[in-house]
Amino acid sequence: MMKRPSILKIAHLLICLGAACTITSFNVPPRQKAALRTIIIDPGHGGFDPGTHGLFSQEKDVALAISLKLGKAIQDAFPDMKIVYTRTTDIMPGNMPTKNAGLHYRAELANKSHGDLFICIHGNSDGHAPGRYLAKRITGYKYVGKGKRRRKRPIYESYWKTNTRVGTGSYIWKADRSGIKGISINQRDEDSTGGVEEMGDSSSEAFDMASPEARIRAQLYEKKFFANSALFATLVEDEFVKAGRHSDGVMQRDEGIQVLQATGMPSVLIETGFLTNKEEEIYLNSEDGQNEIVRDIVDALKTYKDRLEGRGQGDSSSRGVGGPRATGRR
Ligand SMILES: [Zn+2]
Secondary structure (H helix, E strand, C coil), rough: CCCCCCCCHHHHHHHHHHHHHHHHHHHHHCCCCCCCCEEEEEEEEEEEEECCCCCEHHHHHHHHHHHHHHHHHHHHHHHCCEEEEECCCCCCHHHHCCHHHHHHHHHHHHHHCCEEEEEEEEEECCCCEEEEEEEEEEEEEECCCCHHHHHEEEEEEEEEEEECCCEEEEECCCCCCCCCCCCEECCCHHHHHHHCCCCCHHHHHHHHCHHHHHHHHHHHHHHHHHHHHHHHHHHHHHHCCCCCCCCEEEEEECCCCCCHHHCCEEEEEEEEECCCCCCHHHHHHHHHHHHHHHHHHHHHHHHHHHHHCCCCCCCCCCCCCCCCCCCCCC
């Protein structure tokens, strides 16, 4: 004779069934999350900080124009992505009173917005006056003084030297590169780059690198974000080269760009060209030039996204990313 199940037993059975359903639903693989949901675009400088300047334009304006075009182009290519700008007008981000406060604001905004990639847009300077500058050369020697005090002295002549330095370069924050394969990073003397700019009032003040917080962030960057920063930077420079531009490749620094590691995400600072070169300044200010730069960065972003999402493996890595750089027409 069958025992009729008690109400309690039925209830128990229902709970178990419910639990089983819940467990099963956990086993169904979730829909793959997009690797890039939020992109932070950071136009360099702004407001009281003009950055470098050319013969007729300022870096803060060029950076803003390219950044706004970039955001729009990314939005067009990836309607699901969210774009967050650190500024959209000619201000120091957050209307901060100092460059350092501005840097902190940029990093904080990026982190609060849960960015997946931080892109800083800048224009470069070779450390000389824009266009051309007066240089000196020795044309001969003369003797001055008499007897023991007679000395040979060079005769100088002033002449105009054209600023010929052109091209792009992408900076990532310096980290231990061990374990990163297939990406080469130019070991470049910081003072050989000429116009290496400081983004803060002083590189050491902007972010206290000795603080425990900074050390934790640095470790995090090294472990989680360095490889992807290097990958994106490499893809960007590859696109610039394809467009016929000269590229200095991917470089790493720590001084002056700590904002990159202070953002808890892969982050790259793109020097889009030299404002101190007359032709490149014209290019950087032109619609065509800005559109080309934007196209190159968006193309790099497409490849980067594919790589993060496990597609398109091998095409760029087999090219030996970061290899010898071609010198193009610019
Ligand atoms: Zn700059």
